[in-house]
Structures are given as structure tokens and as C-alpha cells.
Amino acid sequence: xxxxxxxNDSAARVCAQTITFDQQPHMKTNSKFFILSIISVLLMFVxxxxxxxxxxxxxxxxxxxxxxxxxxxxxxxxxxxxxTQKTVLAKEEYQGxxxxxxxxxxxxxxxxxxxxxxxxxxxxxxxxxxxxxxxIINHGRKGDELGCIDCHHPDDRNYLEGKxxxxxxxxxxxxxxxxxxxxxxxxxxxxxxGKRVSNWAGDRVVYNCASCHDPHSPRFEKRFPATxxxxxx
Amino acid sequence: xxSQKKDEAKTIIEDVLEKPSSRRMFLKGASIAxxxxxxALAASYMSxxxxxxxxxxKLRWQEYFKKNYxxxxxxxxxxxxxxxxxxxxxxxxxxxxxxxxxxxxxxxxGYAFNITRCEGFMECVTACVKENNLDRKTNxxxxxxxxxEPGQLDPSTGDGQYYHxxxxxxxxxxxxxxxxxxxxxxxxxxxxxxxxxxxxxxxVVDYNWCIGCRYCQAACPYYGRRFNWGKGEVPKExxxxxxxxxxxxxxxxxxxxKCTFCIQRTRKGKLPACVEACPTGARVFGNLLDPDSEIRYxxxxxxxxxxxxxxxxQPKFWYFID
Numbered sequence: 001x002x003x004x005x006x007x008n009d010s011a012a013r014v015c016a017q018t019i020t021f022d023q024q025p026h027m028k029t030n031s032k033f034f035i036l037s038i039i040s041v042l043l044m045f046v047x048x049x050x051x052x053x054x055x056x057x058x059x060x061x062x063x064x065x066x067x068x069x070x071x072x073x074x075x076x077x078x079x080x081x082x083x084t085q086k087t088v089l090a091k092e093e094y095q096g097x098x099x100x101x102x103x104x105x106x107x108x109x110x111x112x113x114x115x116x117x118x119x120x121x122x123x124x125x126x127x128x129x130x131x132x133x134x135x136i137i138n139h140g141r142k143g144d145e146l147g148c149i150d151c152h153h154p155d156d157r158n159y160l161e162g163k164x165x166x167x168x169x170x171x172x173x174x175x176x177x178x179x180x181x182x183x184x185x186x187x188x189x190x191x192x193x194g195k196r197v198s199n200w201a202g203d204r205v206v207y208n209c210a211s212c213h214d215p216h217s218p219r220f221e222k223r224f225p226a227t228x229x230x231x232x233x
Numbered sequence: 234x235x236s237q238k239k240d241e242a243k244t245i246i247e248d249v250l251e252k253p254s255s256r257r258m259f260l261k262g263a264s265i266a267x268x269x270x271x272x273a274l275a276a277s278y279m280s281x282x283x284x285x286x287x288x289x290x291k292l293r294w295q296e297y298f299k300k301n302y303x304x305x306x307x308x309x310x311x312x313x314x315x316x317x318x319x320x321x322x323x324x325x326x327x328x329x330x331x332x333x334x335x336x337x338x339x340x341x342x343g344y345a346f347n348i349t350r351c352e353g354f355m356e357c358v359t360a361c362v363k364e365n366n367l368d369r370k371t372n373x374x375x376x377x378x379x380x381x382e383p384g385q386l387d388p389s390t391g392d393g394q395y396y397h398x399x400x401x402x403x404x405x406x407x408x409x410x411x412x413x414x415x416x417x418x419x420x421x422x423x424x425x426x427x428x429x430x431x432x433x434x435x436x437v438v439d440y441n442w443c444i445g446c447r448y449c450q451a452a453c454p455y456y457g458r459r460f461n462w463g464k465g466e467v468p469k470e471x472x473x474x475x476x477x478x479x480x481x482x483x484x485x486x487x488x489x490x491k492c493t494f495c496i497q498r499t500r501k502g503k504l505p506a507c508v509e510a511c512p513t514g515a516r517v518f519g520n521l522l523d524p525d526s527e528i529r530y531x532x533x534x535x536x537x538x539x540x541x542x543x544x545x546x547q548p549k550f551w552y553f554i555d
Contacts, residue, residue, distance in 0.1 A: 065343075070522070080503075081501070193350075196527065
């Protein structure tokens with residue numbers, strides 16, 4: 001037994017009841033019956049309403065959220081403090097809009113590289129100081145690590161070099177890293193890899209690849225955790 | 234003469250006895266007496282705890298009779314905040330700023346946690362402890378990181394008290410904190426309506442209305458709530474002075490507290506302290522109602538799951554894998 005309007009067994013019984021009351025024209029207009037029918041109609045309404053509420057709560061939060069596509073201007077959030085670190089406008093798009101990344105060049109101690117990488121002669125005694133003896137490359141497959149000019153431009157040391165020979169600015173190193181780590185770059189563009197700087201609202205500023213990873217040894221080193229936990233209660 | 238005096242006394246007694254007295258008048262007198270008595274009791278209790286100036290006692294007296302935060306007008310909120318700031322100055326000689334920033338419209342906070350990326354460094358935990366002025370004596374922490382065996386997704390099987398070099402090969406790390414459920418069981422369990430869900434989705438506690446019964450702690454299926462066993466001892470130089478009434482302000486002893494998504498930060502557009510501290514970018518935070526937000530990207534493009542999804546609490550905290 002099911003009701004065409006609500007597909008609810010108990011409600012259907014009430015529906016049927018009301019229909020039978022309505023379909024008896026020769027019945028005496030007894031006040032008792034009148035009240036009963038009103039009550040049953042009210043009951044039906046209550047049951048119907050309960051039914052719809054139950055259906056609504058069955059829809060998951062995730063589905064509800066995914067259904068919301070109204071644009072939100074995150075600049076409408078009050079009291080957002082702009083990021084104070086030095087940033088540059090990224091040469092990529094995020095969800096159809098622009099975003100900024102943390103600048104890198106000012107953090108490189110010996111930039112500009114061309115101040116040393118000239119054709120001028122160098123004394124042997126300066127060698128230790130001037131060569132990059134502190135750089136240990138741990139990037140790439142074991143035993144087949146990358147070399148300097150795999151990323152650095154062989155002729156113009158102020159730039160990096162992409163696989164197809166184009167110059168890549170140090171501030172836009174994601175263009176270089178993304179050639180191999182394209183999955184990470186895709187996630188980084190969307191926001192699933194890396195993170196924003198300080199704010200969730202306001203203009204989107206994200207960390208650059210080299211802000212977190214040492215490009216010469218990108219994997220995080222093993223270390224002790226910052227703290228420890230005690231048993232709960 | 235003496236008989237005259239006797240007569241006068243007699244008439245006074247008769248006057249008192251014959252004066253019309255009603256039940257209402259009796260109750261009025263009794264209630265005044267009770268109020269005076271309880272006031273004296275409260276005052277004696279307060280002064281017994283520690284010697285305090287008259288100004289501080291007055292502030293504490295006024296604080297004692299304030300309303301639930303949800304019933305306060307903005308004016309009353311400002312008043313109580315000013316009182317709390319002055320009390321902090323009186324008691325700890327601290328200059329704190331306590332805010333009452335309201336939720337922003339069209340904002341619903343959500344959180345995602347990348348179990349592939351987390352390496353168990355627990356920087357988030359220290360940042361949280363620092364930001365939220367958590368009790369250092371009992372080592373209270375809102376966040377707990379579990380070291381998990383591969384294939385397991387239930388943190389109760391993991392190790393929540395590891396202390397060795399991380400990450401360990403073939404293990405993964407899973408962070409647990411308050412999930413800010415849309416259908417939160419803790420709210421239903423509270424007998425004094427001291428905890429509720431704000432319009433931007435943050436489940437908060439009014440520390441002054443909490444009676445410390447811990448029903449909510451029992452009701453929470455995720456062990457997201459913490460009980461304040463002590464007075465909240467924080468070294469003075471480590472206290473975060475930018476506070477929120479519902480967030481990291483000084484909690485009285487014996488109250489429930491929990492992660493508030495750093496309400497004092499997020500209502501001003503900042504990221505929670507744990508997200509900002511995470512060295513691996515495993516934590517994603519944002520507005521669920523913004524289709525361009527990072528959290529929505531994660532929900533759309535990644536494999537996500539929530540803990541104990543089948544119990545219908547609808548947490549706003551998703552785990553995802555790369």
C-alpha cells in the first residue's frame with residue numbers, strides 16, 4: 001500500500017482515510033466526522049513535512065557544498081592584513097584569476113650571480129670561497145642526481161633554464177620545477193599542494209616551490225617532532 | 234506614668250500585629266534578605282580566594298551576572314570585553330585585546346588534511362598551544378597526530394604518543410582535532426547551552442556558561458574536546474594577547490575548551506595557527522561557500538574522506554590523499 005503523493009506507508013493510510021471521508025457524499029455531516037477528517041488532514045501534513053525534512057538531511061554536506069557556485073569575493077572579509085613579504089605576480093592562472101607568489105631572488109644570498117660569473121680570472125686561493133662547495137645535490141634518482149646546468153642556465157647564470165632552452169626567472173621557479181613535477185604543479189596551482197601565506201581571505205599569495213623545498217635537496221629531512229603528546233585525560 | 238508607658242508599648246505591639254500583612258509582602262522581605270545573604274557569601278568567597286582591590290571585586294561581581302554570549306547585544310559584548318581586559322590587567326598585569334568579531338556572511342569554514350603530505354613534525358601542535366594559550370602544566374593540546382600503520386584509517390589503531398625521528402618509512406601521519414561538525418553531538422549534549430555552532434560553522438564554547446559537566450566530551454565521537462583541569466598556566470611572555478571572547482582568552486578553571494579554528498585569526502581573514510605553522514603544506518583551510526577556494530579545489534579534485542562518516546555528524550574536516 002503506497003500513496004502516490006508521498007510514498008509513505010503511514011501517510012498513505014491517512015491519505016486513504018481522508019479520501020474515503022471525502023468520497024462519501026451521502027454521509028451525515030456529523031461534527032464528529034468533520035473533526036476527525038480535519039485531524040487526519042493535519043496529521044497527513046505533519047507526516048508529509050517530516051518526510052521532506054528526512055530527505056533533505058539525507059543529502060550530504062559535501063553535495064550541498066558542491067552545489068554552491070555563487071562567486072565569493074574574499075576581499076569582502078574585513079580586517080584582512082595584506083601579506084608583508086615581497087611577492088611577484090605569478091605567470092600562471094588560478095581558477096581563471098591571477099595570484100601572487102613569494103619572491104625568491106632577494107632571499108638568494110649571492111644573487112646576482114653575474115657579479116662573479118664573468119669571464120674574469122679568479123685566483124686559486126679564492127676558490128673555496130667562490131665555488132659552491134656547500135651545495136650538496138640530493139635531487140633526482142640515487143646515483144643519477146641532477147647536475148648544476150640541468151636547471152641553471154649555462155650561459156646566463158642570473159636565470160634558470162627550462163628543458164626547451166627558455167630562460168626562467170628565479171622568482172618563477174615553478175615554471176621549471178613543474179616540467180618534471182607536473183602533478184605537484186597542478187595541485188599547487190589549485191591549492192592542494194603548498195599553501196597560502198598568512199591569509200585565507202584577500203588576495204591569493206602562495207609559497208613558491210623554493211620557499212619550502214631546498215631545490216638542491218628537496219626532500220624534507222628526518223628529524224624529531226617539535227613536541228610530544230601525553231595521554232588524553 | 235508607668236501605666237501610661239505600658240499602654241504605649243501595648244499599642245505599638247498591637248499596631249504591628251494588626252497591620253495588614255500579605256503573602257506577597259512576606260516573600261518580598263524574605264527575598265531581600267536572601268539576596269543580601271548570598272551577596273555577602275559571594276563577596277566573602279571572592280575575598281577569601283585572594284586579596285583583591287575594590288575595583289577588581291566590582292568587575293568580578295559584574296562579570297558574574299552577565300548573559301550568555303548569544304543573548305548579548307553588541308553593547309553588552311563590548312562591556313564584558315572591556316571588563317575582561319581590565320581584569321587581565323588587574324590579575325596578571327597583562328595588556329590583552331579581546332575581540333568579538335562577528336562571522337562574515339557567506340563564509341563557512343572547512344578544513345582538509347593531506348595524509349600523504351603530513352610527516353609528523355608536530356609543528357602545528359606547538360603553534361596551536363602557543364596561539365591558544367593552552368595550559369602548559371597539564372600539557373593540553375587540541376591537535377593530536379597519530380602515527381599510523383599502512384592500510385589503517387582509524388586513529389585509535391595508531392600511536393598518538395610517538396617521539397622519535399619522523400617520518401618513519403612505511404608509516405603515515407594523521408592529525409585529529411575538533412572537526413566542527415555540522416550536526417555536532419556535543420552541542421546536543423550540553424545542558425546549559427554553553428556550546429553552539431556559529432553561522433560560519435565554528436563550534437564554540439562560552440567559557441562563562443560552561444559548568445564543566447563534560448557531557449560534551451563524552452558525546453564527541455572524535456575526542457575533540459579538552460577539559461581545563463587547571464588555571465591555565467602560561468608563561469607571561471608567551472601569552473598571545475590578540476584574543477577573542479569565544480577563542481583563546483583566559484579560561485576559568487574547570488571549563489571545556491577545544492579547537493576553534495583559531496576564531497581570533499580566521500574571522501580576520503588569517504589562516505589558523507596550525508595551517509600557518511605546517512612545514513609540509515598538509516593542511517588546507519578555506520571558505521566552503523567560495524567555489525574558487527583551495528578547500529573547494531581539494532573537495533572537487535581529490536579523494537576525500539571523513540572520519541566516522543557513517544554516524545552522520547557531518548564534520549567539516551576532510552582527509553585527502555595526493
